[in-house]
Amino acid sequence: MxxxxxxxxxxxxxxxxxxxxxxxxxxxxxxxxxxxxxxxxxxxxxxxxxxxxxxxxxxxxxxxxxxxxxxxxxxxxxxxxxxxxxxxxxxxxxxxxxxxxxxxxxxxxxxxxxxxxxxxxxxxxxxxxxxxxxxxxxxxxxxxxxxxxxxxxxxxxxxxxxTPEDHDRQAALSQGLIHLLAQILPPAAKAPKIRTKSYELLSQALAMVSHDAPEVVEAITRRNPHMAGLRAHLLKALE
Missing domain, CATH: 3.40.50.720 (NAD(P)-binding Rossmann-like Domain)
Structure with a gap:
């Protein structure tokens, strides 16, 4: 070499x-x-x-x-x-x-x-x-x-x-959850006219990840081993 x-x-x-x-x-x-x-x-x-x-x-x-x-x-x-x-x-x-x-x-x-x-x-x-x-x-x-x-x-x-483990555990909440919500809530162009300031701030956060490449979204939401528990917790809370 x-x-x-x-x-x-x-x-x-x-x-x-x-x-x-x-x-x-x-x-x-x-x-x-x-x-x-x-x-x-x-x-x-x-x-x-x-x-x-x-x-x-x-x-x-x-x-x-x-x-x-x-x-x-x-x-x-x-x-x-x-x-x-x-x-x-x-x-x-x-x-x-x-x-x-x-x-x-x-x-x-x-x-x-x-x-x-x-x-x-x-x-x-x-x-x-x-x-x-x-x-x-x-x-x-x-x-x-x-x-x-x-x-x-x-x-x-x-x-x-x-550590890699601690990163993935924390990122599941701080990053993975945002990407999950970005797939659920409507884009800014289709946002309701009646909305709160908190909704507008959330929409701004989601807009920051809305153009991420599909492979990035898949890695964050599917390949992080800590996302399964977060999704289960979210679904239980929604019930």
Whole structure:
């Protein structure tokens, strides 16, 4: 493996969130992008980003997986042979227990692992990301405090360090419930004319997640193991 560039970053997956991260991380370290989709690579090239065309060329010290949890196994299988000592892999999936298990199982023990979940997306980040929360779940290695410090100092994020299990348990309520309600209540265009201020505030919250990709909604509402209990509690309360 070639010598690893110090403090360099490769983002794997150039969808909406990958593009958001590239916009902010590019100021912190030399940045490159890899995506198996030629159209995504073309979008990254159009923005002037360094684009890799082969996973074997991923030599950055920090590799960020900006892919849906549904495609994470295939992504890990593709990059695993090319990663080794001195590299850290960070996922940004909306749930944490499943990605943590997959990364531990599929990546070399020489690779440091950090599960993360930025508690914002392209819609909620339009006004900037300073002051927003990001959850970090250290899994393997000792380099994660440097990542946490950079996120705090350079990007102004509020860093919460916890376990994948605790994240999923809390996120089931704080995020999963919002996505469930977004599937139930009518969109703003069909909102009743007679409504309270509290309804308007709730509608604003639901509008922030109304354009999330279907795979994101499925991960949050179906793949979080703590959602089943929350749904049962909600149904019992409605009775």
């Amino acid at each position: 070639p010598a690893l560039p110090p403090s360099s970053v490769t983002i794997i997956g150039f969808g909406a969130f990958g593009a958001l991260m590239a916009n902010h991380l590019g100021a912190l370290a030399p940045l490159s992008v890899y995506d198996s989709d030629p159209a995504a690579r073309d979008r990254a090239k159009a923005l002037g980003l360094r684009v890799l065309d082969d996973p074997a060329k991923i030599t950055a010290s920090v590799v960020v997986l900006a892919v849906p949890v549904q495609t994470l196994p295939a992504c890990l299988a593709q990059i695993a042979p090319h990663l080794g000592r001195g590299q850290m892999v960070v996922d940004v999936c909306s749930i944490k227990e499943e990605p943590a298990r997959l990364m531990r199982e599929m990546l070399s023990p020489e690779v440091e692992l950090l599960a993360s979940h930025p508690m914002f997306g392209p819609a909620s980040a339009q006004g900037g990301i300073a002051g927003q929360q990001i959850v970090l779940c250290p899994l393997r290695g000792t380099g994660w405090p440097r990542v946490a410090a950079a996120l705090r100092r350079a990007l102004g994020l509020k860093v919460i360090v916890t």
